[in-house]
Amino acid sequence: MASIRKTIEKRKSLIAFITAGDPNFEWSFRYIKAIADGGADVVELGVPFSDPMADGTVIQSSYRRALISNVRLPEILAFVKEVKKSINIPVVLMSYCNPIFTIGLEEFFSKAEKSGLDGLLIVDIPVEEIEEVSMLSKEHEIENIMLAALNTPEDRLKEISEYSTGFIYLVSTYGTTGSSPSALVGSKIREIKKTIGHTPVCVGFGITERRDVRKMIMSGADGVVAGSILVRIIEKYGESAAPVLRRKVRSLKEGTENFKYSKEVGVDDYDI
């Protein structure tokens, strides 16, 4: 099984996000293949929700497009099964609580396991409520990914780390998806790495260029998540988005490669 954690531990990773079924499953399937071709290490699929409170307008619109095509979680799990047959990198689902709770946690996890899903990130579940999800994800061998924020204190980071069997997803900003990363993110990455050490840390929100990726990696991140920028390509190019996505992913992926973690570059230069 292609474990997310092992993948990230092996090499600095690019995690590419798009919304499942945006604007429909057929196109979405092609996009995912293009993303994998482009060199993404992990694919993250958004589960559309009517009221995504952590997302900016780009991703919110993609959810709306998917919802119009009647894309719902049960169909997405069937879709993941198809996707897993044609790509060999791990697949993560990112969802809000409500679509999952509607199916019921137990049923969701047993279906997710059968689909071959590798990881799960529930955006709006805090550590206080994660126990059951954590137990079920272990039982069904799905890696759990949890959010950390720039203002998450140390004791809480430790707790989040314990439950993050996949990786810790550090939110780079106080805004929604698509907002620019905060200047504080570099020092936060280092703080997390120092405090919790073992769990990989990936940074997301507002990653648009190769240099953003490189900045995060140079600050010590193990991986970087790019989302809104890819979704915007889908919004703009529609049916012919696949080759553009492939090129963009390749360019972003380069940000994780071919550089040395050297003093000369000066990690702190990027941490203004």
Added chain:
Amino acid sequence: MVVKEINKYTKYGTSGKFGKFGGYYVPEPLIQPLRELIREYEKVKKNREFWRLYKSCLKEYAGRPTPLTLARNLTKISGGAEIYLKREDLLHGGAHKINNAIGQALLALKMGKNRIIAETGAGQHGTAVAMVGALFGLKTEIYMGAKDVERQNTNVFRMKLLGAKIHVVRESSMTLKEAINQALKDWVASFETTHYLIGSVVGPHPYPTIVRDFQSIIGQEVKKKMAHPDVLVACVGGGSNAIGFFHPFLDESVRLIGVEAGGDGKKGAATLCEGEKGVFHGMYSYFLQHDGQICETHSIAAGLDYPGVGPELAFLKECGRMEVVSVCDKDALKAFHLLSRLEGIIPALESSHALYYALKLAKSMGNNEKVVICLSGRGDKDLEMVIGSGNMK
């Protein structure tokens, strides 16, 4: 047994859970602002000076206490129970919303914030926030759905007069639920200087508790005037007037009835009657939803036009302490006219829902019994809507 359980969860609980309802289901960046609010509120709760100031603002500025009016003509016509009105419509601004706005604005000042933001549906909460923003010199910005802006134009103008900036929200349903989404997004980015002043007993912990505490003055005043009412009736959208009215009576043997908006027959907003459990706007509660997606709602009363309900009300319904019914647009309008003609009081369309049900109920009760209705607001804001409904005879 039930009472004991209610005590456990709603009186002394600080976990933010009412049974299994409530909690703070939010993305991690919102956790610290919420925890700061929890900490500050815990401090304030024990601060006598704070509550003295709150009470004095309510008295001097908002016009409390409000009367408990015996509606003689309605009582005569119903031929049953005595009908009383708790007159929140007489408050400054014209609705109960000011109770909470004053409380939270004082809390914001305590926390050293210089900006307050709020969502509004009917514009009543937005107006209350704009008033306290002006009063306390806080920069005030209000999120309001485009559809609500259109149907509550007068309130928009009022808020502007009071110095508030209005953000018109054009996302999807363009009503209260979108306004809350946008306000939350603002708050994630601005919490260091900004307090999000939620207007109902909804949202993540500690909001349902804070808003309830600031609204409980309604029920406390009723209790002082009337120790043993038989039935309390209030309308329920998010549920702030209802819980404020009910809460001091939870341990008494009083029937509590929440009246939801049944809508127009096609679409409604009767969350407790027809919704399912889920997570939305940071809380575990009941929601009108389909396939895990939150529905768009309809009610003639903008203040009830919300697909969710406060977690404490969900809990009170679940354990059987509160009864829940729904009243449709048409019947609410009937009650609106009836109260205007018979008592010379023009009620808010929200409160008219409670009124309609209470009148029906009073008929079936004995002359020695007492029904109290929370008249949560006045109807001036609804005149255009009523004229538009073709219901002016």
